[in-house]
Amino acid sequence: MSKKTIKYSEAVSELNTILDGLEAEQVDVDEVSVKVKRAIELIKFCREKIEHTELEVRKIVKEFEKDPSKDQEHT
C-alpha cells in the first residue's frame, strides 16, 4: 500500500481495526505476523504523517509570525 493514497484517519481507523481484532483474538495465528507487520507499518506512516504535518504547521506559523504586514505589538 502506498502512503500517498491513504489518509491519516483511514490509517488510524485501519490500525484500530487491527488492534481490535488482535485484542479480541479473532486473528488467526497465521495472520498475526502479517497484521502486526501492517500495524507497525501504519504506526510508522502515522508518525511520519504527524511529524511532517507538525513541521509544516510550524513552518507556516513561523512564516506568518515573520510577516511584516502583521502587527507584532499585540502578539
Next chain:
Amino acid sequence: MNNLFNTDKIYSVSELNNTVKQLIRQEFPSHVWVCGEIQDLRDRGIINLNLVQKHAAFDEIVAQVKAVIFENVKPQIIRRIKETEGSFELKKDIEVKLLCKVDLYVKTGQFSLTVVDIDPVYTIGKIAQGRQKIIEELRTKGLLERNKQLRMPSLPLRIGLITSSDSAAYHDFIDELKKSSYGFKVFLYDSYMQGAQSEQSVLAGLSIFNSLTEEELDIILIARGGGSTADLSWFDNKKIAEAVALSRFPVLSALGHQINTTITDMVAHTSVKTPTKGAQVLVEAVQIFLQQVTDLEKEICFQAENFVERKKKALENAVLKIDSGLLRYFRLHRDQLRDGQLQVNNFAQRFLTAQKQQLCANFDMLKLRADTLFKNCRDEIQFRQDKVRLLDPRHILKRGYSVTLQNGKALKSVDNVTENDIIKTLLFDGMLESRVTEKAREHEQENDKI
C-alpha cells in the same frame, strides 16, 4: 272870551318876531351850552345842522333845533377839535356840547342856535362810551374772537382788498406785494374809506368777497392809508365789526393808525398798522410756506437717503451675518466631521485592536491546539504501538508460551490429532518437531491458548 279881544297892542309879523327875539335875548342874555346829537349836517362854507334829542329808550326824536356854524368861527371850532386828544369829526350821529347864542331869524321866524364854540371833551367821552357799548355787545355775542378763530391760510395768495383805488393805501400795498415777485392775485373792492358812505361801502365789499369760494379767495384785507385820526371813527362801526367777525375768510385790518385801535381792528383776524405792513405779513406767510416746502423737501430727501442708507447697512449686516453664519456652520460641521472621524478612528482602532487580540489569542490557541493535537496523535500512536508490541506473538513466546502447528497450521484442539502424528512447536528462539504419544482431554488446559 271877551278878554281875549281886549288887548291894546296889535303886532305886525315883524313886530312880533322882533318882540320874541327881544324876549329870547332877555332870557338868554349871554351864551348857553347846549348838548345834542348831530343830524342833517350840511357843510357849504356855513355849516347847518340839526341838534336833536332822542328818547332814552327808543331811537326817536323828541326835540330838535337848528344850529349854524358861521364861517368866522368854523376854523376855530375845527382847530379846537383837532387839538383835543382823541379827536373826531363833526358828523351825523355824534353827540356834541356846543356854546351857542340862542336867536330868532326875523325874516323866517325860525328859532336857531348860532354856534360859537364847542367842548370836544364831551364828545370824546360820548364816543368812548358808544365804543365801549359796541365792544360789550360784540363780546356778549361772542364776535370779538370769532374771526380770530379762523385758520390763517398757509398760502394767502388770493386777496380780497377793500380800499379806495386812488389811495396811497392801495398803491403802498400793491407795490409791496410786487416787490416779493410772488404770484399774488388781488381782487379790489373800490370802497369809501371815510365819510358817511364808508359803512355801506365796506359792508358791500365784505359781502361780495364772502360770496366767493375758498378755491377763489384766501384772505380779506381792509386797508386805509394815512388820514386824520378822526377818520378812524368810521371803523368804530358796529355793523362793519359784525360783518368782519362773521366773515368766512380771515380779515386783515390795516387802517393806518398809530395809537388807537378801532373796533374793526379788534374783531379782525390780524391787525397791522399800515397797508405796507399788511403786504409784508402776507409775503412773510408765503415765504414761510415756501420755506416749509423747502424744509420738507430737504427732510424728505434726508429721510429717503437715511432710509436707503439704513437698508443698505442692514443688507450689508445681513450679508456679514450670512458670511459669519456660513463660517460658523461649516466650522461646526467640520468639527463634527472631525469628531466623527476621530470616533470612527478610535472605534476602528479599538475594534481592530480587539480583533487583533482576538486573532492573536486565536492564533495562540491554534498553536496550542496544534501542539495538543500532535501530542494526542503521537500519544495515540504510541499507545497503539505499545498495544501492538504487547500483542506481537513473539513477545508472548518470549515469556514461555509456545504455538503448536500441524501441517503449518495452529493446532487448537487435541481432537485434531491422533497418536503418532508429527507436530511442530514454535518457541521464542526456534522450532521443535515432535511425535504425539499420548493425548488426554483436560478441562484446565484451555488456559494454554495464547
